[in-house]
Amino acid sequence: MNATNDIIIIGGGIIGMAIAVDLKLRGVSVTVCNRSFPQTASMAAAGMLAPHAEALPPGPLLDLCLKSRWLYPEWIRKLQDITGLNLGYNPCGILAPVYDLPTADVRHNNKDQWLDKTAIRLYQPGLGDDVVGGWWYPEDGQVDNRQVMQALRQAAQQLGVTVRDGVTVKTLQQKQGKVTSILTNQGELEGNTYIIANGSWASQILPLPVRPMKGQMLAVKMPHPPDEPYPLQRVLYGPQTYLVPRQNGRLIIGATSEDVGWTPHNTPQGIEMLIKRATRLYPDVANWEIEEFWWGYRPGTPDELPLLGHYGCNNLILATGHYRNGILLAPVTAFLIADLVINQKSDPILDHFQGDRFHTQPSPPSASMTPFNHYPVPKTTNGHNGTSSLSPTDELVIAGRKFHSRLMTGTGKYPSIPIMQQSVAASECQIVTVAVRRVQTNAPGHEGLAEALDWGKIWMLPNTAGCKTAEEAIRVARLGREMAKLLGQEDNNFVKLEVIPDTKYLLPDPIGTLTAAETLVKEGFAVLPYINADPMLAKRLEEVGCATVMPLGSPIGSGQGIRTQANIEIIIEEAHIPVVVDAGIGTPSEASQAMEMGADAVLINSAIALAKNPVLMAKAMGMATVAGRLAYLSGRIPIKDYAIASSPLTGTVV
Numbered sequence: 001m002n003a004t005n006d007i008i009i010i011g012g013g014i015i016g017m018a019i020a021v022d023l024k025l026r027g028v029s030v031t032v033c034n035r036s037f038p039q040t041a042s043m044a045a046a047g048m049l050a051p052h053a054e055a056l057p058p059g060p061l062l063d064l065c066l067k068s069r070w071l072y073p074e075w076i077r078k079l080q081d082i083t084g085l086n087l088g089y090n091p092c093g094i095l096a097p098v099y100d101l102p103t104a105d106v107r108h109n110n111k112d113q114w115l116d117k118t119a120i121r122l123y124q125p126g127l128g129d130d131v132v133g134g135w136w137y138p139e140d141g142q143v144d145n146r147q148v149m150q151a152l153r154q155a156a157q158q159l160g161v162t163v164r165d166g167v168t169v170k171t172l173q174q175k176q177g178k179v180t181s182i183l184t185n186q187g188e189l190e191g192n193t194y195i196i197a198n199g200s201w202a203s204q205i206l207p208l209p210v211r212p213m214k215g216q217m218l219a220v221k222m223p224h225p226p227d228e229p230y231p232l233q234r235v236l237y238g239p240q241t242y243l244v245p246r247q248n249g250r251l252i253i254g255a256t257s258e259d260v261g262w263t264p265h266n267t268p269q270g271i272e273m274l275i276k277r278a279t280r281l282y283p284d285v286a287n288w289e290i291e292e293f294w295w296g297y298r299p300g301t302p303d304e305l306p307l308l309g310h311y312g313c314n315n316l317i318l319a320t321g322h323y324r325n326g327i328l329l330a331p332v333t334a335f336l337i338a339d340l341v342i343n344q345k346s347d348p349i350l351d352h353f354q355g356d357r358f359h360t361q362p363s364p365p366s367a368s369m370t371p372f373n374h375y376p377v378p379k380t381t382n383g384h385n386g387t388s389s390l391s392p393t394d395e396l397v398i399a400g401r402k403f404h405s406r407l408m409t410g411t412g413k414y415p416s417i418p419i420m421q422q423s424v425a426a427s428e429c430q431i432v433t434v435a436v437r438r439v440q441t442n443a444p445g446h447e448g449l450a451e452a453l454d455w456g457k458i459w460m461l462p463n464t465a466g467c468k469t470a471e472e473a474i475r476v477a478r479l480g481r482e483m484a485k486l487l488g489q490e491d492n493n494f495v496k497l498e499v500i501p502d503t504k505y506l507l508p509d510p511i512g513t514l515t516a517a518e519t520l521v522k523e524g525f526a527v528l529p530y531i532n533a534d535p536m537l538a539k540r541l542e543e544v545g546c547a548t549v550m551p552l553g554s555p556i557g558s559g560q561g562i563r564t565q566a567n568i569e570i571i572i573e574e575a576h577i578p579v580v581v582d583a584g585i586g587t588p589s590e591a592s593q594a595m596e597m598g599a600d601a602v603l604i605n606s607a608i609a610l611a612k613n614p615v616l617m618a619k620a621m622g623m624a625t626v627a628g629r630l631a632y633l634s635g636r637i638p639i640k641d642y643a644i645a646s647s648p649l650t651g652t653v654v
Helices: 014-025 060-083 104-109 117-123 145-159 199-204 268-281 283-287 323-343 348-353 417-427 436-441 470-486 510-522 535-544 565-574 588-596 614-634
Strands: 007-010 030-034 094-098 113-116 133-137 162-165 169-175 178-184 187-189 193-196 211-221 235-238 241-245 250-254 289-300 307-311 313-320 396-398 401-403 407-409 431-435 459-463 494-497 526-531 580-582 601-604
Touching: 007 014, 014 030, 014 145, 014 313, 014 323, 060 145, 060 323, 060 348, 094 117, 113 117, 117 133, 145 162, 145 323, 178 313, 193 323, 199 211, 199 289, 199 313, 211 268, 235 268, 241 268, 250 268, 268 283, 289 323, 307 323, 307 348, 313 323, 323 348, 407 417, 407 614, 417 614, 436 470, 459 470, 470 494, 470 510, 494 510, 510 526, 510 535, 526 535, 535 565, 588 601, 588 614, 601 614
Parallel strands: 007 030, 007 193, 030 162, 094 235, 193 313, 407 431, 407 601, 431 459, 459 494, 494 526, 580 601
Antiparallel strands: 094 133, 113 133, 169 178, 178 187, 211 250, 211 289, 235 241, 241 250, 307 313, 396 401
């Protein structure tokens, strides 16, 4: 790339600026062309990070939003380190009150926590009389979007990004399938790669189905009695309205959604509607001082999905159409687009957001007959008890990331690195756990381990093996996250948490594990804690925000099998996060047993690594995991105390 104007980004909202900062940190020259900083949709937003509260259906958009939400803590920390600004990041959870009581089936089968009329008022006193209950989403949160925009502008300035305000792009000049320059009201600009990130205005440059969806909002000032907190501490996401309390007492109320083209300004009708909806949800709002009205344009698309990736020319990239989720999707969009530019590496998830998807319509499916006695492929329920949307591919979902394999393996105790490599491949696992301390020190058997596996295909699960205290585990977890980044997994925030002071039986410390988990969750880690098969501890770890629980079947490396079946079954029944049986499994039949019990996955190391033929055993464990999962999904026959003939007695020849 040239020394100047490597990248020209059109659009200075949160998406454009986030991409600019990411690219600059990777050593690229960047110029941002922005028409008007105050008019960006990012300045008009509320700053909710709410993929669950918005009830996004399972699919690529939800996957993208969850991925971005997991990136948020580290992304915010990076901006704060550069600028020294407080960005108002607050993973406070979101309450979603409702006025109509869902059916008992919906309340029971939904993986999210239902709160009845009494319980929801314990979470938030003062709700309106029409509220009959609601849902609690502890992993959602908020950020001060205006502070984030200020930080991005300041970070860009400090890093040396060229930001040109007041620039209106008139057209893109193309030649032989390549953009050669852009013509603007300030003259012609040339670059090597061009990124369209100007939201609702993208359709004024290219024939894209992006249209402005106007939103009106207002802010009120919450009262603050001496020595008392503000009355609202959590986001309320009610029917057709939301209340977002800032930590300084400002309460954001939003938002209308109006398909009125480029019609500007607040309107009496819009503001009246906001106040009416807000006071129905939380009546005290009617008496609070109004601070500000404002409005903005969300960039909407026909299917409400963003436009991401290459478009038309090989040096033209789209990053627009984020509609309601621009603030939430900023970190993941910046990461994916920067990767696309720097490494020419397109993440498979971008396939769902191609800008040309509206150009052609798919052909209607041909008619076909349904086979007699056709049974559908079993579908998974992630979270147990039918508490989640069905997935036809039966994927394991941990912290928003999907895996086809339900077998996790390790890297220790193998006779050699080549045998470990062959075993991992034979198992067809997608998650491999690595002891951070042993890799960092190149302990015997771990030399070259970091480079031994293709981390582009295998998801690394750094573990805190060898840590005897919560403090040690927290420190090693942070090292593990940095190790994953160095190996190319920039967005890997997973950690297998082990706190084991007992050197004889290697039993985990429940208090130390819980203490470390609470800290690591707050730091944005997806925590997978290794625990005794204690249902109460498992529930507590779920409540603090762990991504899974990993109860032991029997002591590590003992090969005793599943000695804690009764307790693990309780954990599985009560959990709303994946349950991974870890430690003690010695044979494929025991791996299958764990899966037949309803475990979401198993983690197996010693039984594979110490087998006479580790590669064959790895293959067997992979097959057993699949067989056990299929058996669980198919549903076994009831156990009876008497015999039932397999062949019918009617119609027999006498």
